[in-house]
Amino acid sequence: MNPAVLIASVYVFALAAFLGYQVISRVPPLLHTPLMSATNAISGISLIGSLVLAGATHSRFAHILGFIAVTAATINVVGGFGITDRMLKMFNKRKDEVKTAPAAGASK
Amino acid sequence: MSLTSYFMEATYLVASILFVLALKGMSHPETARRGMFLAEGGMFAAIVGTLIGAHIITWGWILVGLTIGSIIGIWMALFVPMTSMPQRTALSHAFGALAAALVGVGEFIIRGGEMTVVTRGALGFEVMLGALTTTGSLIAAGKLHGTIPGKPIQFRGQNAINLVIFLIMTGSFIYFWSHPSVIAAFYTMLGVAFVFGVMLVIPIGSADMPVVMSLLNSYAGLAAAATGFVLGNNVLIIAGTLDGFSGFILSVLMCKAMNRSITNVLFGGFGAVIAEASTDAGGVMREISLDDAAMQLAFANSVIFVPGYGLATAQAQHAVRELAELLESRGVTVRYAIHPVAGRMPGHMNVLLAEANVPYSALYEMEQINPEFPSTDVAVVIGANDVVNPDARDNPKSLIAGMPILEVDRAKSVIVLKRGQGRGFSGLENPLFFKPNTNMLYGDAKSTLSHLAQAVQHV
Numbered sequence: 001m002n003p004a005v006l007i008a009s010v011y012v013f014a015l016a017a018f019l020g021y022q023v024i025s026r027v028p029p030l031l032h033t034p035l036m037s038a039t040n041a042i043s044g045i046s047l048i049g050s051l052v053l054a055g056a057t058h059s060r061f062a063h064i065l066g067f068i069a070v071t072a073a074t075i076n077v078v079g080g081f082g083i084t085d086r087m088l089k090m091f092n093k094r095k096d097e098v099k100t101a102p103a104a105g106a107s108k
Numbered sequence: 109m110s111l112t113s114y115f116m117e118a119t120y121l122v123a124s125i126l127f128v129l130a131l132k133g134m135s136h137p138e139t140a141r142r143g144m145f146l147a148e149g150g151m152f153a154a155i156v157g158t159l160i161g162a163h164i165i166t167w168g169w170i171l172v173g174l175t176i177g178s179i180i181g182i183w184m185a186l187f188v189p190m191t192s193m194p195q196r197t198a199l200s201h202a203f204g205a206l207a208a209a210l211v212g213v214g215e216f217i218i219r220g221g222e223m224t225v226v227t228r229g230a231l232g233f234e235v236m237l238g239a240l241t242t243t244g245s246l247i248a249a250g251k252l253h254g255t256i257p258g259k260p261i262q263f264r265g266q267n268a269i270n271l272v273i274f275l276i277m278t279g280s281f282i283y284f285w286s287h288p289s290v291i292a293a294f295y296t297m298l299g300v301a302f303v304f305g306v307m308l309v310i311p312i313g314s315a316d317m318p319v320v321m322s323l324l325n326s327y328a329g330l331a332a333a334a335t336g337f338v339l340g341n342n343v344l345i346i347a348g349t350l351d352g353f354s355g356f357i358l359s360v361l362m363c364k365a366m367n368r369s370i371t372n373v374l375f376g377g378f379g380a381v382i383a384e385a386s387t388d389a390g391g392v393m394r395e396i397s398l399d400d401a402a403m404q405l406a407f408a409n410s411v412i413f414v415p416g417y418g419l420a421t422a423q424a425q426h427a428v429r430e431l432a433e434l435l436e437s438r439g440v441t442v443r444y445a446i447h448p449v450a451g452r453m454p455g456h457m458n459v460l461l462a463e464a465n466v467p468y469s470a471l472y473e474m475e476q477i478n479p480e481f482p483s484t485d486v487a488v489v490i491g492a493n494d495v496v497n498p499d500a501r502d503n504p505k506s507l508i509a510g511m512p513i514l515e516v517d518r519a520k521s522v523i524v525l526k527r528g529q530g531r532g533f534s535g536l537e538n539p540l541f542f543k544p545n546t547n548m549l550y551g552d553a554k555s556t557l558s559h560l561a562q563a564v565q566h567v
Contacts, residue, residue: 006226009337009345016346019128020353026135029361029448029473032455035134035354036325037197042127042147043332043351044204048158049211049339054173055164057218065214067169073207074177075184076200081148082185083196087459088144091137094467 034087041080047073116161119153120343126150127347131354137468154343190463191420194321194452195252201321201328202245208331209238209298215338216294228288230337232281235294236301237331240277243305245324251314252452258314266311267375273304312373314452318362319373321453326355358454365448365474367500367511393529396547398556401523402563405431408485410441412477414514415457416450418491418527419553425464427557428490432466434564444470445477445487445514447495478515487519489540490553491526497538507536522546525553 027035050073054066126146133143164170188196212235223231250256277300284293312320329351336344363370405411413428432442444466450457458471472480481487489496496516499506516522517540524541526548540546549556 002224005340009340009342012342012345013333013337013349016349017353020131020350021357023128023131023135024350024354024357027131028135029446029455030458030468030471031134031137031140032358032361033193033197033451033453033459034140034455035131036321036358036454037193037200038130038134038144038147039329039351039354040197040200040204040325042130042151042347043329044207045123045151045154045344045347046204046208046211046332046335047151048154048162049335049341049344050173050207051155051158051164051170052162052339053211053214054169055166056162057214058165059218062214062217063166063169065210065217067173069207069210069214070170070173071177071180072203072210074174075181076204076207077151078178078181079184079196080181080200081144081151082182083188083193084144085141086185087190087193087462088137088141090459090462090465091140091468092462092465094469 030091031088034084037080037087038084041077041084044073044076044080047077110161112161114161116157119157119161120341123150123154123157124343124346126153127350131350190459191423192253193459194317194456195249197453198245198249198252198321198324201324202242202249205238205241205245205324205328205331207238208328208335209235209242211335212238212338213298220288220291220294223288225285227338228285230334232285232297234331234334234338235298236277236281237327237334239298239301240305240308241324241327241331243302244309244320245305245328247306247309248317248320248324251309251312252317256310260313261310266307270304270307270375273300273307276300277304308374311375315449316366316373317452318449318454318456319359319366319368319370322355322358322362323370324355326352326359329353329355362449362454365512367508391542393541393548394546396523396549398549398559398563401547401549402560402567404486404521404523405435405440405488405560406438406564406567408435408440410443410480410484410486411435412443412445412481412484412487412516412519414445414447414487414489414492414496414516415461416447416490416492416495417452417457418493420451420457420460420491422491422527422553424490424554424557425460425466427554427561429461429464429466431557431561431564432470434561438564442470443472443477443480445472445474445516447474447492447514450492450495474512474514481515481518482520484519485521487516487522489516489522489524490557493538494536496540497536498540499536499538502539516540517543517546520545523549525549525551525556527552 050069054070127150130143130147133139212231251258280293280297329348333345333348436442446457496514498517500508500511500513
């Protein structure tokens with residue numbers, strides 16, 4: 001990594017940290033669990049590094065490491081996004097006008 | 109640069125922007141789901157961009173890995189119950205961190221000799237953080253799931269041993285940094301980091317898990333960001349940093365909610381040392397009959413439910429919602445007060461109640477609801493103890509002094525649902541239970557709540 005690239009990377013890191021702080025401190029405690037699983041899914045972006053390792057190298061050992069990494073990162077991405085969506089679907093507004101029939105489990 | 113490489117970089121830029129927009133959407137439940145679709149689109153674009161632009165030569169391993177990972181991921185997403193959300197998330201942290209660590213090892217094998225000092229430093233961080241997060245998260249998942257005892261596992265000289273392990277780890281990191289040709293230093297670092305992850309989490313009790321979860325979340329993100337530095341890839345840096353900071357902010361919030369420092373959580377071993385009980389609160393606990401409790405609730409103007417983790421272990425979320433709807437149909441105002449550490453991970457209780465169809469507008473944070481207690485007729489505490497202990501506010505000598513609490517004791521009357529007369533996880537006496545306006549209702553939370561609902565119907 002040459003110095004110019006390093007400096008650019010540090011800029012990216014610092015700005016992302018600042019932006020992350022601004023955006024994430026606005027997330028209400030109500031959504032902290034979905035937030036954690038969402039950021040976890042997003043950080044599964046190391047999948048793209050794993051793809052390169054598993055497919056664009058010439059060493060058999062690297063392929064195997066890459067294969068395990070691709071599998072693990074995919075679990076992280078697919079499972080993380082899937083479950084975040086399942087959670088967010090559950091957050092419903094108060095069905096104000098429909099106060100009756102509390103026994104029915106139907107939502108929305 | 110070839111055209112496909114430009115295309116790949118463009119997808120990375122799009123993905124970065126979409127990730128930020130997705131997290132912005134998380135600021136409100138109305139926009140959160142749409143935000144996640146953006147993030148999913150960004151991830152998809154980045155994957156397609158990589159497959160097109162990264163000069164892939166062998167496809168077999170990639171396709172098999174993507175398939176297996178997707179199957180396991182979909183299975184986890186569809187079938188894991190909401191009560192198990194903390195261990196699922198911990199497991200997911202382990203997978204993400206493992207991927208980062210393995211990418212680091214692969215980079216070391218392929219171009220270990222020709223790396224610059226900076227890249228080597230980033231690689232060291234990536235592998236170290238990745239490895240310790242992997243094993244640490246696995247232990248956390250085991251504890252949360254009950255496979256490993258949730259109690260803190262402690263022994264004499266633990267902190268000294270951990271310090272030695274930490275020094276060996278950082279020592280081999282520095283040695284690898286300055287002597288890239290010594291391959292053994294790299295693998296020593298990797299192995300010791302795996303061990304350190306285990307040692308870091310075993311002394312921590314289940315009740316402190318919200319902090320640990322957030323910290324591991326942060327480490328997993330930082331490992332991905334370090335991967336970005338190694339590969340010179342900006343989308344990895346951005347996504348990893350967002351995750352790292354999110355985890356960091358959550359750990360700080362959780363620590364504040366327990367009035368403890370991160371070092372205290374990690375090295376204090378709370379819940380293991382407390383033998384001396386707090387001041388004897390004295391007095392008697394008054395029991396109340398189901399019918400009297402139902403009467404109080406039915407004729408109240410406003411009721412606040414205060415759920416603790418005991419509610420989740422009793423699986424009583426639906427029972428409390430049914431009782432609440434019954435009361436609402438009688439014109440009672442019903443709200444829920446959620447303490448930040450009411451579950452096993454940040455925000456866990458909100459998810460559990462949302463799953464039971466409690467509307468999110470009825471869920472109130474601690475700061476919002478505390479001023480409302482004095483004008484509330486009945487506060488119903490369900491399976492919560494330390495988060496409603498007035499000693500934390502009034503008794504400076506208490507072990508939990510300074511911890512922010514839900515000020516339930518200021519309500520006009522309090523009904524406490526409790527399994528038995530025992531103490532909470534911290535072993536502290538809770539003066540709330542002895543107050544003249546407090547009544548105890550013993551039994552399993554789920555059956556008590558449904559009996560209460562029946563009794564309210566007959567009032």
